[in-house]
Amino acid sequence: MSQGLHVISQQQQQQDEEEDNEEDGIVGDSYYGDGDSFMEGDLDSEEEEVLDFTDPFSTEVKPRILLMGLRRSGKSSIQKVVFHKMSPNETLFLESTNKICREDVSNSSFVNFQIWDFPGQIDFFDPTFDYEMIFRGTGALIFVIDSQDDYMEALARLHLTVTSAYKVNPDINFEVFIHKVDGLSDDHKIETQRDIHQRANDDLTDAGLEKIHLSFYLTSIYDHSIFEAFSKVVQKLIPQLPTLENLLNIFISNSGIEKAFLFDVVSKIYIATDSTPVDMQTYELCCDMIDVVIDISCIYGLKGAGTPYDKESLAIIKLNNTTVLYLKEVTKFLALVCFVREESFERKGLIDYNFHCFRKAIQEVFEVRVKVLRSRKHLSQIRKSRITPNGTSRVPV
Numbered sequence: 001m002s003q004g005l006h007v008i009s010q011q012q013q014q015q016d017e018e019e020d021n022e023e024d025g026i027v028g029d030s031y032y033g034d035g036d037s038f039m040e041g042d043l044d045s046e047e048e049e050v051l052d053f054t055d056p057f058s059t060e061v062k063p064r065i066l067l068m069g070l071r072r073s074g075k076s077s078i079q080k081v082v083f084h085k086m087s088p089n090e091t092l093f094l095e096s097t098n099k100i101c102r103e104d105v106s107n108s109s110f111v112n113f114q115i116w117d118f119p120g121q122i123d124f125f126d127p128t129f130d131y132e133m134i135f136r137g138t139g140a141l142i143f144v145i146d147s148q149d150d151y152m153e154a155l156a157r158l159h160l161t162v163t164s165a166y167k168v169n170p171d172i173n174f175e176v177f178i179h180k181v182d183g184l185s186d187d188h189k190i191e192t193q194r195d196i197h198q199r200a201n202d203d204l205t206d207a208g209l210e211k212i213h214l215s216f217y218l219t220s221i222y223d224h225s226i227f228e229a230f231s232k233v234v235q236k237l238i239p240q241l242p243t244l245e246n247l248l249n250i251f252i253s254n255s256g257i258e259k260a261f262l263f264d265v266v267s268k269i270y271i272a273t274d275s276t277p278v279d280m281q282t283y284e285l286c287c288d289m290i291d292v293v294i295d296i297s298c299i300y301g302l303k304g305a306g307t308p309y310d311k312e313s314l315a316i317i318k319l320n321n322t323t324v325l326y327l328k329e330v331t332k333f334l335a336l337v338c339f340v341r342e343e344s345f346e347r348k349g350l351i352d353y354n355f356h357c358f359r360k361a362i363q364e365v366f367e368v369r370v371k372v373l374r375s376r377k378h379l380s381q382i383r384k385s386r387i388t389p390n391g392t393s394r395v396p397v
């Protein structure tokens with residue numbers, strides 16, 4: 001597939017950057033790329049103290065994604081494959097989950113959310129179980145349906161879950177993963193999706209709740225569909241998405257680039273792309289490129305206690321169809337992966353200059369977010385300090 005991999009040496013890249021920095025003075029080392037670490041250092045340690053189910057501030061900072069579904073539908077496998085690089089075959093040996101597991105995915109400030117993996121066998125509607133509290137701060141509820149199994153029970157459960165959650169929090173995004181589709185033929189996949197879509201929506205219409213919107217995705221941990229679906233779910237929770245898309249549009253149109261994705265390197269979720277349509281093969285190529293870069297860096301590039309991905313990470317892969325894949329580090333955890341025609345890549349200087357401007361703009365987006373979070377936190381502390389231990393207000397509000 002690829003004719004050659006040119007992972008530019010760190011030294012060379014550093015020299016390039018120094019030259020670039022001297023020229024346009026856009027990126028200073030002290031500030032560079034630390035949008036996230038700056039956030040984590042300054043905010044996360046403090047946030048951890050206030051992270052609990054009942055605190056609305058904690059959910060504002062880290063939107064919560066709930067992973068639900070019947071037993072053995074594949075919830076834990078999805079989480080392990082997407083966020084822990086577990087190979088799909090290893091999930092065969094996963095034990096059944098017996099308690100609610102919470103995972104904070106705060107590896108990047110853009111992918112900064114919590115996932116709650118619910119064991120399938122918990123009686124979710126047991127009156128002693130405070131589901132209101134759980135749904136109240138939830139950003140997205142992913143309901144996993146095993147498409148290889150009889151899904152009637154799962155549909156009933158989906159209906160119950162969605163209607164209960166909607167009553168508590170009408171702002172939740174309901175995302176249905178029709179999962180394990182690797183075992184189905186193409187026709188069967190489409191038919192299953194149509195059937196599940198129809199039945200789930202009919203149930204809602206019968207209950208007079210047709211205004212609830214369900215989004216459906218065909219997923220499998222054995223291909224990229226699970227990453228693609230998760231990307232879409234996460235993107236809906238990113239308030240800056242339109243700004244990021246705009247920046248990408250401006251960047252590609254001024255640099256002769258065909259397509260660009262902003263990736264969270266660890267999870268291979270793309271948090272934004274330009275407005276040209278995404279095709280699965282392009283996305284898969286980008287994922288493969290990230291794997292290649294990280295693997296090569298792990299094997300040959302690590303120095304002492306360094307990480308395989310850092311501010312000097314950069315890779316160029318020339319394909320045999322006159323396309324060039326270009327990966328560059330944007331922040332500590334985000335990478336830009338672009339598709340460029342060979343002839344456009346000849347103007348690499350222009351691409352690199354525009355990239356600097358793009359990276360600077362992304363850092364500004366981070367900054368605004370940090371400021372907003374700080375002021376919200378400050379407000380919430382003021383409100384808290386006005387409440388006496390018996391719950392009454394100290395001063396009139």
Ligand SMILES: Nc1nc2c(ncn2[C@@H]2O[C@H](COP(=O)(O)OP(=O)(O)OP(=O)(O)O)[C@@H](O)[C@H]2O)c(=O)[nH]1
Binds near residue numbers: 069119
């Ligand atoms: N074919 C196929 N099997 C999958 C897929 N995802 C998960 N599985 C398998 O499904 C089985 C159950 O997966 P789990 O992740 O343990 O399911 P769970 O929903 O977390 O189960 P509980 O913990 O009991 O609630 C495992 O054997 C996985 O290997 C998939 O996309 N395709």
